[in-house]
Amino acid sequence: MSWHDVALAPDVVAAPSPRETARFGVTVDRISVSAASAAKLTDVLEAVRSSTADVVILRYPADRMRWFAALTELDRTAIVADNLVGWKLATGKGRRPPPLPRGLELVDFVGAAELDAMVADAFRDYGNHYLADPLFDPALALAGYQEWAGREIESGVVALRDVGGRGEPVMLGFLTYGEAGGVAEFALGGVVPGAQGTGLYAHLLAGMEDRAASRGIGSVVCTTQSRNTRVQRRWADYGFKPVLSVFTVHLLRRGLLGEGAEARGGGP
Known part of the structure; x- marks a missing residue:
């Protein structure tokens, strides 16, 4: 929803x-x-x-x-x-992270296969409302996140990739987003397990905020399950405020x- x-x-x-x-x-x-x-x-x-x-x-x-x-x-x-729970940030009020490390860059595109792999890695152990219902297969719930992300990138995506290696660039994280009701909403996002805890998620938030600002959108919003305290700490650190409980x-x-x-x- x-x-x-x-x-x-x-x-x-x-x-x-x-x-x-x-x-x-x-x-x-x-x-x-x-x-x-x-x-x-x-x-x-x-x-x-x-x-x-x-x-x-x-x-x-x-x-x-x-x-x-x-x-x-x-x-x-x-x-x-x-x-x-829902959180909101006034565009331009985010606490910006330091510049990206050398070899990393934000891009506005990601391939379908790359996105599927990142969603599977980032959301494999994610608790969601489907898991409370015995009628719903948890594996199918994960597939649903992949399908959802695939639809969302048609509206917009900001992704983080490592181009500093000798081989092909490696995707490290993503946020999908859209605009409705005068706000920019990012629906799905995460950093792959090997890059978590390194401060890279804040760069995705900054990229999302920049894209909202470029479109003249005044607010960025997001939601998650209340048990997902880890990502909410990152949102709070960046400057988001809790505004909604459902x-x-x-x-x-x-x-x-x-x-x-x-x-x-x-x-x-």
Whole structure:
């Protein structure tokens, strides 16, 4: 889901998710309530009841804490999947890193195979809301990140590569980004394991900020799971501020878990 859906949309946003349906083999709908929305619990319950999907992935502001109790009364199994947090930076206010080491450079392109490899390396052990749901295969979730990154680079990407070696240049990290609602949002990003902890991630943030500034965009935003404290420390160091907290709940069609367990030989 985009920053618009979780931060700016005035109404409940509800739509089928054909990509997740095709990936996981169960029908999936997405419903979200943004932090700016005045939507009420009754609006959300109506949207969920209107869904015929096997799984409804619902996101809503974390300050509406009483909502979950009502969700458990629906004819669905409710699973707390994660807490999404959003951060924001005013363009031009980032704490810039020192110049890149010699032999490294930022570029605005990356090949599909290179991107797939970086996503697999950077996100292999990444916790996400799919892992809370027994219906979703973790390996397919990783493949979903690769597919997502492949779509995002059509909007924009800043990548870091090492050109100082004797062989072919080596890609070390990337950020994919797009523009919506007057902000630049980077959706996926990371540094490959062998280059982590070396300060290179800050250069990707600086590259993203520069590209937003060149387009006259006033803010850069990003989201991640609350458990991902490592990247949030990097964002805070760079100058981002936390501005958003969103719950993610999976609502499964009643009986689906039991039927799935029998199909896998996991039940009596």
